[in-house]
Amino acid sequence: MSILYFSQFYPPENIASAFRADEHSRAWVEDGSDVTVFTGWPNYPTGSVFPGYKVEMLAEERRYGVRVLRSKLVAKPNTNIARRIMNGMSFLVCGAINIVLNGKRIGKNYDIVLASSGTVFAGCLGLLYAKTHDLPFVIEFRDITFEQMVATGTSEDSWKVKIMRTIELYLARSSAHVVVLTKGFKRLLCESGVDGNSVSVVPNGADAAVCASSDVSDELVLGYYGTMGISQDVPRTLKYAEAVKRLGIPLRYVIVGEGATRSDVEKAIATNEYPFARLLRGMPKKELEHYYQVTDVCVVSLQPSASFNATLPSKILESFARGIPVLFIGPEGEAAELVRESGAGIALTGSDEENIATLRIFFSNPDYRDELRAMGDRAVRTIECRFSRKKLASQMLDILKSAADRGNRHDD
Numbered sequence: 001m002s003i004l005y006f007s008q009f010y011p012p013e014n015i016a017s018a019f020r021a022d023e024h025s026r027a028w029v030e031d032g033s034d035v036t037v038f039t040g041w042p043n044y045p046t047g048s049v050f051p052g053y054k055v056e057m058l059a060e061e062r063r064y065g066v067r068v069l070r071s072k073l074v075a076k077p078n079t080n081i082a083r084r085i086m087n088g089m090s091f092l093v094c095g096a097i098n099i100v101l102n103g104k105r106i107g108k109n110y111d112i113v114l115a116s117s118g119t120v121f122a123g124c125l126g127l128l129y130a131k132t133h134d135l136p137f138v139i140e141f142r143d144i145t146f147e148q149m150v151a152t153g154t155s156e157d158s159w160k161v162k163i164m165r166t167i168e169l170y171l172a173r174s175s176a177h178v179v180v181l182t183k184g185f186k187r188l189l190c191e192s193g194v195d196g197n198s199v200s201v202v203p204n205g206a207d208a209a210v211c212a213s214s215d216v217s218d219e220l221v222l223g224y225y226g227t228m229g230i231s232q233d234v235p236r237t238l239k240y241a242e243a244v245k246r247l248g249i250p251l252r253y254v255i256v257g258e259g260a261t262r263s264d265v266e267k268a269i270a271t272n273e274y275p276f277a278r279l280l281r282g283m284p285k286k287e288l289e290h291y292y293q294v295t296d297v298c299v300v301s302l303q304p305s306a307s308f309n310a311t312l313p314s315k316i317l318e319s320f321a322r323g324i325p326v327l328f329i330g331p332e333g334e335a336a337e338l339v340r341e342s343g344a345g346i347a348l349t350g351s352d353e354e355n356i357a358t359l360r361i362f363f364s365n366p367d368y369r370d371e372l373r374a375m376g377d378r379a380v381r382t383i384e385c386r387f388s389r390k391k392l393a394s395q396m397l398d399i400l401k402s403a404a405d406r407g408n409r410h411d412d
Contacts, residue, residue, distance in 0.1 A: 001033040001401060004106075004135075006115040006126035008091050010039040010068065012050055014285055015227070016314035017116055017142055020204060022063070027393035029065040036107065037066055038125070040073040040091045045227065045258035045282055047077030047087075058098045058105060069106060071095045080260055088121035095125040099132060108133045111404040115171075116140045120164065123171045131174075136407030138400060139171045140179040140202075144188050144310070151307030152230045169194065176403040179396065182334050184310020202396050204314040205389035206321035208380050211293045219250040220363075222327070223295040225288055226315045228259030233303045235264045237329060238274050240299075240348075243356040244363050251276050253299075254291055258282040292322050296372060297345075302330030304349070309333030320344055321383045325375035329355065344379035 007021040025035045042050040049055055059070045074090035076083035099106065106129075113135050115126025123139050130137035146165035150156050169192055172178050178199045180186050190196045222241055228234045234255065241253040253276055255265060262279075269277050292298075298319035302308045312334045319326050326345035328335055336347040346362060348355035362368060 001028075001112070001397075001404065002110045003028060003033055003035045003400060004110040004113045004126075004129065005035060005037045006039075006095075006113070006122045006129070007037060008040050008073075008088065008116075008119050008122040009044055010037055010042070011063065012284065013042045013044045014282060014288075015044055016204065017118070018044075019285075019314070020142075021116060022066075023205075023207075023389050024393045024396055025066045026064045027390055028397055031394070031397060033397070035066050036069060036110070038069045038071060038095065038106070038129075041070050041075065043073075043075035043087075045077065047075050047083070049075050057094070058102045060105070071098050077258075084119075088119040091119070092121040092125050096128060099125075099129055108135075110135055112136050112138060112400045112407070114138045114140065114400060116142060117168070117171065118143050118145055120145055120167055120171070124167070127171060127174055136176040136403050137174065138177045138179060138403050139175040141168070141172075141185060141189075142181055144168065144180075144185050147188055147307050147310070148231060151303055151305040165192070172199075176407060177399055179399060182310050182312045184334055188310060200399055202392055202399070203312060203387060204317050205387045205392040206314075206317040206383055207389050208321050208323075208383050210323040210376075210380055211289075211295075219252055220244070221294055221296045222251065222253045222299055223291055223297070224253075224255045224257070224299040224301070225291065225318075226257050226313075228255075228257045228262045228265060230260055231303055231308070232259070232261070233301050233329075234259075234261055235268050236352075237299050237301050238265070238268055238277060239352065240327070240329060240356060240359060241276065242274060243359055245276055247360060247363050249363060253277045254280065254295070256280045256283060256288060256291060292324065295324055297327050298324050299327050299329070300335070301328070302335065304331050306331055306333075311335060312338065316345075317383065317387050320379035320387070323376040323380045325372050325379060327359075338382075342378055342382040344375045344382055 009015050009018040011018050011022045028035050041053055041055050057072045061068045072094040076087040113126050113130040115123045117123030146161050149161050154161055172194045179202050181203050183201055186199045186201055245251045300313050300315045308331050316326050326339055328339045328347045332349045336349050339345040339347040
């Protein structure tokens, strides 16, 4: 099978969508498929093109058997919505130019076109290519952006939300099949009029890679590793770490990443109210492994908005895969349910006062270390049973083959 995969982000970029695109593509190649990924020049999240890359209109490389086409874009740091839109729009515009002017280099003998959204710009580019060459199209929604915009404070009646909703629903209705990451996302699309029979849920996955034990000191190490956007509400997590520290537990909180609210975290730490917190710049996945190896609990947070009920952050699965329990702070929904049902962490979905009281009860138990170890064991079992990357990549490939078969029958 020959697959053309549009994804704005791809390794060496450090972001969940890049990991998913890379690991799925490599699994499909191992299964015998030919995979071409159409992506941008690596620049996320700093907005600086990675060392070793020189921007061209269109360039080609090979990564683990995957053909990678890199299209020109305007690199901008992930610090505010205007810069993110400029970055995404440039990927769309330059990608469209490449489709017109460099069509022979891209090729057209594909069985299926897949596009991963977000960003929504990659989805639009994939649909443009599919329509141009009359190929079946599958859209993958990593987020439902119009819902996420409401969750972070934009009015539901805003023209911005209405435009995004129109674009995303158009992508869904124009596709041979839709893939979403959570059951809640499927429900949102169905409530918006998308046929449920054309929507499949393929969650994020991870491969179990248990870290070495961190029992080298009495210090409790908390870690937040990932994007620090408005959605994640990372500054709020500092007060939770402080509540544990006040129990007399030696504690260190390591925060690694970039994003729109990083400056707020910097300001909070600069007040010296959180001397136990250490803020580091985003780093490659391989370098981050050192911090995972000494982490006792991974912090995952979301804004406490009902609009995030359907969101399942990939950071939860990355932590589970390493045998590290999760402290989830956010709304009731799929993330909280997974943490509770798996028994692999603590889910805090109440008010700050209620949540901090729950934390104090847990960490006041003299045997809390034993419980954290048991949570870590349950985390790994959860990954192996429910979120194996290889199994999920195979499930995704079956969906693509089915959509391609339907497209071929339609042509006949």
